[in-house]
Amino acid sequence: MKEYEILIVTINPCGGEGHAKKKIIEAECESPEAYVRANAPYPVMDSVKTATGDTLMITGDGKGSMVRYTFTEL
Numbered sequence: 001m002k003e004y005e006i007l008i009v010t011i012n013p014c015g016g017e018g019h020a021k022k023k024i025i026e027a028e029c030e031s032p033e034a035y036v037r038a039n040a041p042y043p044v045m046d047s048v049k050t051a052t053g054d055t056l057m058i059t060g061d062g063k064g065s066m067v068r069y070t071f072t073e074l
Contacts, residue, residue: 001028003074006035013064032057032071040067 003026010021029035032055036044042059050056050070060066 001030003028004032004035004071005074007068007070007072009068009070011066011068026074032069035071036069040069042067 006025006027008023008025011017012019027035029038033044033047036057036059040057040059042061042065044057045060045062045066046056046058048056053073055071057069057071058066059069
């Protein structure tokens with residue numbers, strides 16, 4: 001298992017990005033995909049590698065509520 005620092009950004013349709021709730025946690029998991037499958041409230045909408053090599057996964061309900069996960073390997 002790998003250890004990650006995970007930035008979790010929760011965005012609701014009323015507040016948008018400006019009022020997003022942010023938290024940082026550390027977690028040990030097989031992969032970012034495995035962590036999101038086990039913990040995300042919504043299905044995965046997109047998954048990309050950032051320019052810095054982090055994994056960004058976006059989940060959402062299709063109605064404006066989203067949770068964005070950025071995984072940085074420790």
